[in-house]
Ligand SMILES: *[C@@H]1O[C@H](CO)[C@@H](O)[C@H](O)[C@H]1NC(C)=O
Ligand SMILES: *[C@@H]1O[C@H](CO)[C@@H](O)[C@H](O)[C@H]1NC(C)=O
């Protein structure tokens with residue numbers, strides 16, 4: 164009887180811990196503010212679209228898009244901002260619908276960023292020019308004790324589009340579609356951007372994030388099948404290609 168009670172108490176405690184664990188404890192919603200996260204928190208970051216040069220100060224130092232010296236927010240700079248708040252350590256596929264947004268008309272490059280004092284930003288990634296658009300990306304968010312340290316684009320050296328004639332391999336790293344194949348550009352492909360996220364490193368309780376290992380083991384594009392809202396557009400058309 165006592166053992167049963169103890170087991171029951173343990174079960175209730177476990178449920179409580181799991182419940183608490185599943186709650187968001189991060190109250191920082193601004194991409195240009197610092198936060199320290201734990202597993203299951205939401206984490207806000209931004210992706211800025213602009214020309215490659217506009218992410219550099221004095222043509223030499225790459226700064227965070229949050230840095231006012233870049234002046235990305237000013238209307239004279241041709242840029243666009245997308246904000247996301249994924250759940251930490253959950254594999255997520257972000258999508259940016261390009262039916263009304265042509266990345267090439269905003270400079271064609273993107274930088275992922277978050278934080279102020281502990282500002283982190285990715286290198287600029289080529290998205291599109293008038294000839295080509297890259298639609299599939301993997302972004303790794305690397306944390307140390309819950310603080311974002313680094314953001315980087317993980318590339319597969321065009322492994323996912325090798326031998327597929329609908330794609331071109333740009334600079335030996337990006338699978339690109341000809342813009343003339345895109346909807347609203349004379350073609351039939353939905354050229355929306357898909358950004359697969361992976362979390363690596365540790366949270367503020369030093370717990371190790373696992374989603375990175377999972378993504379490493381997944382073939383690129385395999386996640387698209389899990390997202391029913393993208394199924395009809397992305398998956399079916401990619402199935403035709405792959
Ligand atoms: C900008 O670059 C020029 C030439 O590279 C250099 O002389 C100048 O000191 C730099 N200005 C700042 C504010 O870093
Ligand atoms: C993008 O938006 C268009 C128009 O609203 C829609 O038809 C299309 O399915 C969307 N694509 C994705 C990938 O959500």
Ligand SMILES: *[C@@H]1O[C@H](CO)[C@@H](O)[C@H](O)[C@H]1NC(C)=O
Pocket residue numbers: 292293294295333334
């Ligand atoms: C678009 O980018 C590709 C890859 O960098 C390049 O080969 C091509 O010349 C560019 N096209 C235009 C019109 O800038």
